Amino acid sequence: DQQVKQNSPSLSVQEGRISILNCDYTNSMFDYFLWYKKYPAEGPTFLISISSIKDKNEDGRFTVFLNKSAKHLSLHIVPSQPGDSAVYFCAASGLTGGGNKLTFGTGTQLKVEL
């Protein structure tokens, strides 16, 4: 049972435009959400997170939106840059496992083209 889903395996965007990556979850006990970026041959690196008490969190070019009623979150990158080309994972945690366990989506491969 995939509790965190990223339905788009890949996304291609032109440099300077907005990238929107989507993530859906099914477990209503999740209360904290994170986005990670992963380059080949490297471990995932943390990008941005959001708590369920918020609906938006912004950090530079990255903004995460959370719609709790729809169990949906999205990551907006604007403007997109070629260095943003990577696999992006959303992850969720909640009361299960004391809040330490992360459940990941399957990832979206973002390609930013010149």
Place this chain on the structure above:
Amino acid sequence: SAVISQKPSRDICQRGTSLTIQCQVDSQVTMMFWYRQQPGQSLTLIATANQGSEATYESGFVIDKFPISRPNLTFSTLTVSNMSPEDSSIYLCSVRGDTEAFFGQGTRLTVV
């Protein structure tokens, strides 16, 4: 933040053999986590390694196949035992900070 060193970074192993992956953290942490990422799949938690007690395994993972050691607060090992081609994956060590998790660079394992 935490800096995690993981080795080996990659290996090619014969089926039926075992591989031990090492994970070193630059600070003391209570819990260390081991994940697996199979080709085209998400990161899946294998187990949580606690210092001074046995590791806690997730559903579908057993100690005989993935024994874990946690001798101190900065180090852990994961062994992939009696390997088969289905074990070909990236294995990642992780620790949890205040708000996010930090990962090692991963071990890319290919079983032939």
